[in-house]
Each structure stands twice: as C-alpha cells, then as structure tokens.
Amino acid sequence: MWISLFALTLMWQSTIQAVEPCKFVFDECQKADVPWTSCYEDRIRSCTIRGRFTMANFIHRRVSLTQEVEASPTPQHVVRISSSALQRSRGATSEEEVLLVATVINSTFFKLSPPRPRGRGRMIHIPLDRPGPSTVLGGLVLAVKAGNHPVRNLSQAIKLTFNHDKQVQDGACVFWQESPLQNGTGYWNTDGCDTNDTGSEFICSCNHLSFFAVLVNPALSVDESDAVNLSYITYIGSALSILFTVVSLIIYICLQRRRPEKAIGVHLHLTGALLCLHLSFLLCCFWVRQLDEKEEDWVCRGLGLLLHWSLLATFTWTALEGFHLYLLLVRVFNIYVRRYLLKLSLVGWGLPTLIAVVCGISGVYGKYRLEVKDADDRNSTAEICWMSSHRLPVSFVTTVAFPCLVILCNSCMLGLVVFKLWGLRAGGGGAESGRDSKKMTREKWMKLWKDCATVLGLSCVLGLPWGLASTTYISLSGIYVFTILNSLQGVFMFLWSLALSCKSRSDNNSSVRDPSTQKVMTTSFNN
Incomplete structure (x- = not known):
C-alpha cells in the first residue's frame, strides 16, 4: 500500500x-x-x-x-x-x-x-x-x-x-x-x-x-508630374555628365603629360569610372524599353552587370580619393610607395571586376521592376536592367553598406581638411588682424571664397552627395536635390578639373602670394 x-x-x-x-x-x-x-x-x-x-x-x-x-x-x-x-x-x-x-x-x-x-x-x-x-x-x-x-x-x-x-x-x-x-x-x-x-x-x-x-517600407507619395520631372532631370543630367566627363578626361590627360602627379592620376581614374556609370545607366534605361513586359535577354543581363560594375568602380575610386587625401594630410612624411598608381588601379578596377564576375556567374543580373505608388494610390512600374528583385543580400551589401562606409570615411577626411584650413588661416592671419582687427578686408573675403570652393570641390570628389540619399525619406524636395546633384556629378568633376588647370597655369606663370593657400592647394592636389 x-x-x-x-x-x-x-x-x-x-x-x-x-x-x-x-x-x-x-x-x-x-x-x-x-x-x-x-x-x-x-x-x-x-x-x-x-x-x-x-x-x-x-x-x-x-x-x-x-x-x-x-x-x-x-x-x-x-x-x-x-x-x-x-x-x-x-x-x-x-x-x-x-x-x-x-x-x-x-x-x-x-x-x-x-x-x-x-x-x-x-x-x-x-x-x-x-x-x-x-x-x-x-x-x-x-x-x-x-x-x-x-x-x-x-x-x-x-x-x-x-x-x-x-x-x-x-x-x-x-x-x-x-x-x-x-x-x-x-x-x-x-x-x-x-x-x-x-x-x-x-x-x-x-x-x-x-x-x-x-x-x-514607408514610401513617399510622388505625383505623376513629379515622377516625369525626375526622369527628365536624371536623363538630362546623365547626358551632361557624359559630355563633361569626356572633356574632364582630356583635361586630366593634358595635365598629367605636362606635370605628372599622383593626385591627377587618381582624379583621372575616378572620372573614367563616372563616365562608365552614367553611360551604362542610360543604356540600361533605354534598352529595357525595347523589351516586352516578361522578356529578359542576355543583353539586359550584360548591361545590368556593366551598371553594377560601374557603380562599384565609382565608389571604390571615391574611397581611394579619401585614402590618398589621408596620406597627404596625416601621413605627410615617408609616404612614397613604389608603383603607387598601379597598386591603386589594381584595387580600384580589380575589386569591382571580381565582385561583378562572381555576381554574374551566380545569375543575379536581369530586369528589375520597381513599383511606384502615386498620391492617388495608383501603381506604376519602372524597369531597368539591374539585379533581379530577389537578390536582397547582394544588392544591400554592394549598393548600401559599402557606399555608406565610403561616405562615412570620406566625411571624416573632409572634416580633417576643414580643420587644416582653419588652422592655417588662424596661424597666418596675425599681421593682417593687427592692421585691421574689426573690418573684413577684400583679401580675407577672397581667402574665404577660395576655402569654400576647395571644400565644395572636395565634397564632390569624395562622393559626399551620395549621402543625400537619406533625405529621400524626408520630403519630395530631398528627392529632387539628391537626383540633381548625383546626375550632375560629371559636371562637377569638370569644374574641378578646370580649377586644377587654372591653378597649374597660375603656378607656372606667377608666384603664389598666399603661402597658406599654396600649402593647402599643394596638400589637396599634388603628390
């Protein structure tokens, strides 16, 4: 019991x-x-x-x-x-x-x-x-x-x-x-x-x-008229960028022959990558219009690979611009590297080629469809030869994570440039401040203008306009600003090359009167 x-x-x-x-x-x-x-x-x-x-x-x-x-x-x-x-x-x-x-x-x-x-x-x-x-x-x-x-x-x-x-x-x-x-x-x-x-x-x-x-995925409603306007801005801006990048390449080649400099070589490669990017983008947009709704041929897949490769090359060379600027501003002494441009070229062109080839073998490229909802809740579809819509990890890592990392690092480099400019101006303005401590002279305004132009030019070279992608979540005006600035990258590179050409002529014809400006320009442009 x-x-x-x-x-x-x-x-x-x-x-x-x-x-x-x-x-x-x-x-x-x-x-x-x-x-x-x-x-x-x-x-x-x-x-x-x-x-x-x-x-x-x-x-x-x-x-x-x-x-x-x-x-x-x-x-x-x-x-x-x-x-x-x-x-x-x-x-x-x-x-x-x-x-x-x-x-x-x-x-x-x-x-x-x-x-x-x-x-x-x-x-x-x-x-x-x-x-x-x-x-x-x-x-x-x-x-x-x-x-x-x-x-x-x-x-x-x-x-x-x-x-x-x-x-x-x-x-x-x-x-x-x-x-x-x-x-x-x-x-x-x-x-x-x-x-x-x-x-x-x-x-x-x-x-x-x-x-x-x-x-x-919170979407910003875009009217049909705004969508058409953004499309025209993109196409016209990319066409202008193609034209001006070609001119910029000619200017850089002439500068390189006249006075070989490592910085000019880096600018030359970045401009070439931008030319490939805008050219492949227009080809992808126009070719996909020739295809039927469900058709997807090998040409579209090839153009998608070319566009992806061009985008990766652009961001890689943008990162190398920041790296070169780091060597000039931080590692001022003992920065000689044998076959420097050749090694940068292996990274700048080799890494995008390797990634694009691996993605191409994996079959990630094809027709990409993007559904856009307007203010009246009507859906419209935009198509481009890019990556298939189910390839999220590849798209996120190569077009979001990598660009964000590049923009973050180059923003730090730009901040360092601003700090150097501020230090040079503060250290070289004692005599002038004693002469006129309260009134801003014409010469000071010219120095300020040159500094602002230098910072804006470096911002474009370092690819910081890509960081405005975050503004597309905020308002329609953010979409317009992002579209305009990034579609006109080739124009900005042309202005930068023009400034380099003018500076080169000024250095050859006359001596530079402002030692602080000469030091900053030498640090920013030369080897």
Whole structure:
C-alpha cells in the first residue's frame, strides 16, 4: 500500500513538472540549444495557465471544430480560422475540441540571416533608390497555433488582420522561415500568403499556421508630374555628365603629360569610372524599353552587370580619393610607395571586376521592376536592367553598406581638411588682424571664397552627395536635390578639373602670394 502511494506521488510530481507554465515558455526557449521558434511552437501547445493568472496579449483556450473561430490577442491583431482548418489541426484523433494559441511577440527576437530561396517563396526586396530596410508593422509578430498536427496547404485560407495607420504603404504579408543552418536565424517569406490593403488594415490570407507579420517600407507619395520631372532631370543630367566627363578626361590627360602627379592620376581614374556609370545607366534605361513586359535577354543581363560594375568602380575610386587625401594630410612624411598608381588601379578596377564576375556567374543580373505608388494610390512600374528583385543580400551589401562606409570615411577626411584650413588661416592671419582687427578686408573675403570652393570641390570628389540619399525619406524636395546633384556629378568633376588647370597655369606663370593657400592647394592636389 505504501509503495503504491509512493508511486502515485512520483507520477503526480512528474506530471506537474512536465506541464510548464506558459509564462515561462518563451524565456526557456531562448536558452534552448535548438532554434527558439521551433521550441516555442512545440512547448506552447503543452503549457498551462495555472489558477486565475492571465497573460496579457495571450490567448490559450480550447475551441470547437464545428464553426469558424475568431481570436484577437490585441486590438490591432485579429485571426480567423475556418472549421476545416481546425479539423486538419487535430490530425487522426477524434477530439471535438483543439487547443488554439494566439499571441504577439516582439520582432527584435527574430534574427535575420541571408536566405537561400528555393521553391516559390521569395524575400521582400528593398528598392535601390530607397535603401532603408523594411520594418515589421508595429514591431509585433502574430504567432498562431492550433491542435497538435501541422497545418499546411489549406484550401480555405486563414485570415489575419493587422490594423495600421493610413500613412503606412507598401506592406506585404510574410511568415517566418527558419534558416536551414538551424542557428536560430531565418528570413521573412511570402510563400502561401496574399496581401490586401484596405487603407486602414492589412488582411493576410495564408494557407498555413506560423509566425506572421506585415513588412512595410514607408514610401513617399510622388505625383505623376513629379515622377516625369525626375526622369527628365536624371536623363538630362546623365547626358551632361557624359559630355563633361569626356572633356574632364582630356583635361586630366593634358595635365598629367605636362606635370605628372599622383593626385591627377587618381582624379583621372575616378572620372573614367563616372563616365562608365552614367553611360551604362542610360543604356540600361533605354534598352529595357525595347523589351516586352516578361522578356529578359542576355543583353539586359550584360548591361545590368556593366551598371553594377560601374557603380562599384565609382565608389571604390571615391574611397581611394579619401585614402590618398589621408596620406597627404596625416601621413605627410615617408609616404612614397613604389608603383603607387598601379597598386591603386589594381584595387580600384580589380575589386569591382571580381565582385561583378562572381555576381554574374551566380545569375543575379536581369530586369528589375520597381513599383511606384502615386498620391492617388495608383501603381506604376519602372524597369531597368539591374539585379533581379530577389537578390536582397547582394544588392544591400554592394549598393548600401559599402557606399555608406565610403561616405562615412570620406566625411571624416573632409572634416580633417576643414580643420587644416582653419588652422592655417588662424596661424597666418596675425599681421593682417593687427592692421585691421574689426573690418573684413577684400583679401580675407577672397581667402574665404577660395576655402569654400576647395571644400565644395572636395565634397564632390569624395562622393559626399551620395549621402543625400537619406533625405529621400524626408520630403519630395530631398528627392529632387539628391537626383540633381548625383546626375550632375560629371559636371562637377569638370569644374574641378578646370580649377586644377587654372591653378597649374597660375603656378607656372606667377608666384603664389598666399603661402597658406599654396600649402593647402599643394596638400589637396599634388603628390
């Protein structure tokens, strides 16, 4: 008798320990060796809510199989599951009820990893001209589970409603796909989910149960007239850049023959990269118009490779401009490098070539489609020969992360130039300040103008106008400023080459009267 009671006590204690409180499941799965999403799906269906304790934004109840069920863990999230889906979730058992679990989880716990898309699913792509990442609507992910049997390929889809602000646009219903590496990471997939935006809510129709969310990419509404104006500005600006970069190349070649300098050589290569960039951009835009809607030939893929290579070469040579400026301003002494320009050329042209070849072998290039929504919620499609829309990691690393790093480093270099100019002016103006300490003389204004011109010119050479891409999120005027400045890069390089040519003639014909200006110009331009 005592043995029986002892055995029953052990069985009762083991049962109590097996039934885990629901409020501890999430924290325990975060510590598990397996991916926490799989652990959570398995253990949340067997946990229990003890006593009268209730969890906020958490539904955990048994529901009937005979009718449609609606659950709303938060006022912004509603899920509707049909009776056929509930019957599929019970499996081969004869139960009349199944357990339904619906809750929301903070999106920061879902760690993204580069996807390996196989099958029909695809990753959400961020347009090139809007490099900001997509975000989860409200920062919350809706987790829905029913029964003990996996629910997939439903004939009657599950309806999930996500309420949102009317200013949110370009949303897509997705579910969480675990990485094949089983390292706790994954990516957002659209397979089996359709999206319907009613203006105040997203309605997702999915044929399975999982972790659901809506990815949104805040878009700035552009009128049709503004879109046409921006297109003309881009085409005209790129055409002018092609013309003026050709002239700039001629000027740099003449300067290099007259007085070989390393800085002139770097400018020459950067101008060549800009010429390739604007030329390939116009070719990609005009060639894609000759293709049918679903046609994609080898010429378009080749032009996409050329455009990508030109963009990488432009940013690489822009980074080398900053590196050369660093050697001149910081490492003033002992900076002689044997075959300096040859080594820079191997990096400036070799690195983009290597990346473009690898991407070309991987088949990332093709026709790119960008959907634009105007102020009247009408969608229009813009196409260009670029990279296919499902190649997010390649596009993000090579066209967002790398340019941001270059712009950050070159901004520091420009700040160093401004600091040097300020130091030279402060150290060389003592005699003049004693002569007239209150009134700004004409000579001082000329020095200030030259310094401003030097800083503005270096800003263009260092590629800082590309940093204005962040202003495209703020207003329509930011889009115009970004488009104008970057489409006219070739014109700015021509003005810079013209300034170098004038300075070279001035140095040959007369002596420079301002020692501080001579020092800065020598540091900025020469070797």
